[in-house]
Amino acid sequence: MADLTANNIKLEQCRICGSKDLTNYLDLGSLPLANGFVKSPSEEEPRFPLEVLYCGNCGLSQLGLVVDPKILFSYYPYRSSISRTFQNHCSEMAEVAKQYFPNPKDTLVVDIASNDGCLLNEFKKKGFKVLGVDPAKNIAKIANERGIETLCEFWGPETAGKITKRGKAKIITATNVFAHVHDVNGFVANAKKALAEDGMLIFEFHYAGDLIGKTEFDTIYHEHLSYFLLRPLTFLFGKHGMRIFDARIFPVHGGALRIYAVNKGNPLEDKDSVKELLEFEKNNGLDRIETYYRFRENVEKIKRDFSRLMRKFRKEGKLVAGFGAAAKGNTLLNYCGINRDFIKFIVDETPEKQGLLYAGTKIPVKGFEAIREMKPDYIIIFPWNFSKEIISKVGQVKEFREKNGKYVIPIPEVRIVSGVEEL
Ligand SMILES: [Zn+2]
Secondary structure (H helix, E strand, O other): OHHHHOOOEEOOOOOOOOOOOEEEEEEEEEEEOOOOEEOOOOOOOOEEEEEEEEEOOOOOEEEOEEOOHHHHHOOOOOOOOOOHHHHHHHHHHHHHHHHHOOOHHHOEEEEEOOOOOHHHHHHHHOOOEEEEEOOOHHHHHHHHHOOOOEEOOOOOHHHHHHHHHHOOEEEEEEEOOHHHOOOHHHHHHHHHHHEEEEEEEEEEEEEHHHHHHOOOHHHOOOOOOEEEOHHHHHHHHHHOOEEEEEEEEEOHHHOEEEEEEEEOOOOOOOOHHHHHHHHHHHHOOOOOHHHHHHHHHHHHHHHHHHHHHHHHHHHOOOOEEEEOOOHHHHHHHHHHOOOOOOOOEEEOOOHHHOOOEEOOOOOEEEOOHHHHHHOOOEEEEOOHHHHHHHHHHHOOOHHHHHOOOEEEEOOOOOEEEOOHHHO
């Protein structure tokens, strides 16, 4: 394991502002990587501490340890979300962008960490020129095959230089990647370099206001290095001569923050949304460490409640399954110490994951048909942000219905529901 830890970084100063005023407010223990899977129960996987620190200066929440990105991101065994909710969300983003850039055929859109091209495909449908950047070879290949030109590399100065040579981008998007970046200052500087003077950055990530306010601690995992509020971001973009002129919250992924940033001299005026969100953060105490200590107490309560429920089910001989073998469930289960003794299998519709074991807990991953075949009494919904979609689908399985199967939703508090009407 020694070679795996060689390039890890222990955080000593805030990655946005450089302050050393960092307070550890949540320690989830030593956990395996959330997107790691193993082939056999005896296979050991590396574990790394998972602690969150609060910067007393700019207010950024960030992990205390940065695991070498080459370990984390060089290979994903599955494709990005193919849910319709997510696709609609991408389409909406492209629609809004078109209002600012009404001549799409002359507008190059670059998506950083473009994955299989899901977002860019929506821009392409509206006539934009598109270019993806993604370091995962298998994923970049899929994108290129579907007609979304994709450079297979990490986002850095070289890539920014290549784009500049082709003609600068008018729009650079980054969805669900920025929180995974250690050098956020370098990331923004390179985006600015590849961006036309009148261009626009559109970044999106999980919003830490919801993380804290709704106890979404299962969105904390090693890949997710920063937990952004608007306040630290205004500081960050300001450092690079840029300005966030619009900030919007979306329910997708359990609360996403999308920011629109332009160069400071851009004539676009700030929208009220920016001021309103900054006020919201202040009014909710997100600039005070006490709020984060309260969050920790809520997390500990979920751990107690969830573990108690799982022990009860086991005692009663109930068959318990999970749904969605992704990062969220991994953090929840490993933090709560719930393994295959409690949960017999996890359903995941990504074929590449089926037949593997979930990291740490060694719970087998099975296809959707396992619900019909095994008839669980309870299904824990790990991607709680898609509860409605999942329950609607699972509810159609006759065998599960006949058994009066129920669902457990762990976040923001542990509860049992029978159907979508109880959500
Ligand atoms: Zn800071």
